[in-house]
Amino acid sequence: MVDILFTILDALFWRIRGGLRVCGKKIPLNKIWFAPLFAGEFCYLTGWDWNTFVISAIAIYTSYQEYGWGEYIGCLLTGTEPTDRTDCPLVDDIVDTLKITINARDIKIGKWTVHIPQVNWKLSDNPKLFGWVGLSLRGFLMTFMIGLAFRNIPFMFCGLGMGTVYWIGGLIDHYIKPDGKFGWCWAEWLFGAYLGLCLTLFA
Secondary structure, three states: HHHHHHHHHHHHHHHOOOOEOOOOOOOOOOOOOHHHHHHHHHHHHHHHHHHHHHHHHHHHHHHHHHHHHHHHHHHHOOOOOOOOOOHHHHHHHHOOOOOEEEEOOEEEEEOOOEOOOOEEEEEEHHHHHHHHHHHHHHHHHHHHHHHHHHHHHHHHHHHHHHHHHHHHHHHHHHHHOOOOOOOOHHHHHHHHHHHHHHHHOOO
């Protein structure tokens, strides 16, 4: 029962962090509330300790505020080409190296000659794939930092699912009910629930 409650609360508070509007207005200090809630849940599941709570809350807040991820989500959900590249330099340094280069050449196979064309492909040539990889790596950075505070290795890797969860949000928007933001809002509900589920599984 506690697992279900935490999953629901995390879905709600992650959506609040993302800008949920109540009566047309955002919740005051909306970026803050997820961190102490999630830290409190962790302490409840593992044994209450003020030191752990404070360190965890700071690590959680820093993990999602230190770098952005808007461009990765935009590319993933809409297929628009990346342009801004200011979200997370650490992730950009990785995704920018993901490319395939094949020099043109002719290969003789018996009596035949096979022509191999020139190929210069980089990840950003496929915006949706770029968005998925970038968002998955950004999610990994987030939960890695949280997992360090929790001293929990399995939780460190949960963020790798961020790209897939947000992609599912886009599918819900496309096939079931539009949210007006290409699935971004749906994805925030889902990712909050995903984090809560991972916490209850691995704490």
